[in-house]
Amino acid sequence: MNDILSEIAAYKRREIEAAKERIDPDEMEDRAFAVPKPRAFMAAIREKLAERRPALIAEIKKASPSRGLIREEFDPAALARAYQEGGATCLSVLTDEPSFQGRPEYLQQARGACSLPALRKDFMFDPYQVFEARTWGADCILVIMAAVTDHEAQALIGTAEAIAMDVLVEVHDEAELERALRLDADLIGINNRDLRSFRTDLATSERLAPMVPKDRIVVAESGIANPADIARLQACGIHAFLVGESLMRQADVAEATRRLLSPALVEVA
Ligand SMILES: O=C(O)c1ccccc1NCC(=O)[C@H](O)[C@H](O)COP(=O)(O)O
Numbered sequence: 001m002n003d004i005l006s007e008i009a010a011y012k013r014r015e016i017e018a019a020k021e022r023i024d025p026d027e028m029e030d031r032a033f034a035v036p037k038p039r040a041f042m043a044a045i046r047e048k049l050a051e052r053r054p055a056l057i058a059e060i061k062k063a064s065p066s067r068g069l070i071r072e073e074f075d076p077a078a079l080a081r082a083y084q085e086g087g088a089t090c091l092s093v094l095t096d097e098p099s100f101q102g103r104p105e106y107l108q109q110a111r112g113a114c115s116l117p118a119l120r121k122d123f124m125f126d127p128y129q130v131f132e133a134r135t136w137g138a139d140c141i142l143v144i145m146a147a148v149t150d151h152e153a154q155a156l157i158g159t160a161e162a163i164a165m166d167v168l169v170e171v172h173d174e175a176e177l178e179r180a181l182r183l184d185a186d187l188i189g190i191n192n193r194d195l196r197s198f199r200t201d202l203a204t205s206e207r208l209a210p211m212v213p214k215d216r217i218v219v220a221e222s223g224i225a226n227p228a229d230i231a232r233l234q235a236c237g238i239h240a241f242l243v244g245e246s247l248m249r250q251a252d253v254a255e256a257t258r259r260l261l262s263p264a265l266v267e268v269a
Contacts, residue, residue, distance in 0.1 A: 003196070004065055004099075004195055004196070005123075005144075005146060005147050005195055008096075008098075008099060008123050008147075009123065009125065009147060011098055012096075012123050012125055013125060013126075016125065016126045016128055016129060019128065019132065020128060025128050025131075028128055028131045028132055028135070029131050031131070031135045032130075032131035032132075032134040032135055032163050033163060035134060035135055035137075037164060038117070038134070038138075038139040038140075038163070038164055038165050038166075039115075039116070039117035039118070039139045040117060040139070040166075041090055041117040041118075041119065041139045041140035041165075041166040041187075042140070042166040042186060042187050042217065044089050044090055044116070044117050045057075045089055045090065045187075045217055045219075045239065045240050046217070048089045048240075049217075049239055049240075053261075054230055054234060054239070054240065054241060054261065055089040055090070055239060055240040055241070056083075056087065056088045056089055056090075056240070056241050056243060056257065056260070056261060057088070057089065057090045057091070057092050057119065057219065057240060057241065057242040057243070058083040058086075058088035058090070058091055058092065058243060058244075058247060058257060059091075059092040059093070059094070059121065059242060059243060059244030059247070059248070060076050060079050060080065060083075060091060060092070060093045060094065060106060060110050060244075060248075061092075061094045061100060061102070061121075061244040061245065061248055062074050062094070062100065062101040062102065062106075062248075063099075063100055063101040064099070064100055064244075064245070065099050065100075065198070066193070066198035067245060069101075070244075070245055070248045070249060071248045071249065076093065076105075076106040076107075076109040076110040076113070077109045077110060077112065077113035078113070079110065079248075079253055080109075080110035080111070080113045080114040080116065081113050081114055081254075082252075082253035082254040082257065083114070083116070083247075083253065083254070083257055084114040084115070084116055085254040085257075086253065086254040086255065086256070086257025086258045086260075086261070087257055087258055087261045088116060088257055089116070089240070090116055090117050090118065090119065090139075090140070091110055091111065091114070091116050091117070091118040091119065092118070092119040092121045092242055092244070093106050093107040093110050093111070093118055093119070093120065093121055094106070094121045094122070095107055095120055095121065095122045095133075095136070096121075096122045096123060100121075102121070102122070104132075104136045107120060107133075107136050107137060107138060108136055108137050111137040111138075111139075112137070117139040117140065117166075118137065118138055118139055118140070119138065119139070119140040119141070119142060119168060120133040120136065120138035120140070120141050120142070121142055122141075122142065123144060123147055124141055124142060124143055124144075124148075124156050125147070125148060125152060125156075126152075126155075126156075127155050127156060127158075127159035129141075129156075130156055130159040130160050130163070130165065131159070131163070133165070134163050134165060138165065139165060139166065140160075140165055140166040140167065140168055140187075141156065141160050141165060141166075141167055141168070142167075142168050142170060142189070143156050143157065143167055143168070143169045143170065143185075144170045144191075145169065145170060145171050145176035145179055145180055146170075146171075146172060146176060146195060150179055150182070150183065153169070153179075153180075153183055154183060157169075157183060157185070166187060167185065167187065168187045168188075168189045168219060169183065169185035169187065169188055169189065170188075170189040170190075170191050170221065171188065171189070171190060171191070171208065172190065172191040172192075172193070172194065172195070172204060173204075173208075174208065174211070177190075177208055177211055177212070181212075181213070185216070186216055186217060187216070187217050187219065188212055188216050188217070188218055188219065189218075189219040189220075189221045189242060190204060190205045190208045190209060190218065190219070190220055190221065190238075191204070191221045191222050192204045192205055192220065192221060192222045192223045192224075193221070193222040193223060200222050200223030201223070202220070202223060202224070202229060202232060202233060205218075205220040205233055205236065205238055206232075206233075206236045209233075209236045209237045209238050210236060210237060212237075217239050217240060218237060218238050218239050218240070219238070219239070219240040219241065219242050220233045220238045220240070220241055220242070221241075221242040222242070222244075224241050224242075224243045224246065224260075225246040226246070226260065227259070227260060227261075227262045230260065230261070243260065246260075247260065
């Protein structure tokens with residue numbers, strides 16, 4: 001694991017242990033089963049693709065390790081409504097606080113303000129976090145192959161499936177993609193950001209997307225800023241787009257989302 005991920009993994013494992021002290025794992029599991037059923041995250045993407053339109057997973061992200069503070073005026077509920085109005089298919093909400101200034105409440109506020117399914121965007125290591133995510137309203141979790149062993153990934157995926165949540169499995173090179181495919185991941189995110197150098201290059205998606213079997217959904221993540229980027233990624237078989245910073249920096253988020261999706265007129269293959 002590289003430096004930033006090792007750093008994040010170390011404090012996450014401490015956070016998880018502290019959370020288990022507050023609410024024990026059996027109680028958290030019971031709570032996760034007791035909340036209303038999740039919204040269908042992957043099905044929402046498939047429906048958008050059936051309409052031959054690109055699916056946008058719009059991210060609510062206040063800050064990041066690579067960019068520092070991204071958005072000063074930050075109202076997750078208003079942002080979620082703006083994303084829905086602009087045509088987003090799903091939300092992604094950062095819940096990690098030390099590196100992204102995220103919070104569980106942001107996920108609750110955002111999802112509560114619209115009808116879109118929401119991803120808990122965080123660094124997941126332990127099934128406890130999956131149950132916790134569900135109690136906060138998350139419909140989907142992220143599994144970052146660069147951060148976890150196959151065994152950990154399997155446990156996270158199995159737990160999510162048991163409570164009807166979807167899983168976005170993130171890769172950023174060939175080896176991680178092979179591991180994700182062995183885990184039978186249906187929703188595969190290709191992160192264009194190299195988490196070591198923070199360099200972002202859409203060519204990562206162009207290189208890896210053709211290696212994904214056609215029956216999976218491929219999401220390009222990071223560094224997507226305009227309709228030309230969407231069109232470029234569609235041309236190599238990408239179905240869905242996870243976009244944060246470029247939308248978070250706009251004053252009128254609904255209008256920016258509409259503009260970004262203007263190549264919706266271009267048919268998805
Ligand atoms: O964004 C970062 O600096 C970062 C650093 C370390 C690990 C993950 C990081 N980002 C997470 C993401 O995957 C992005 O938030 C997401 O793909 C959206 O990217 P962008 O549109 O470039 O904000």
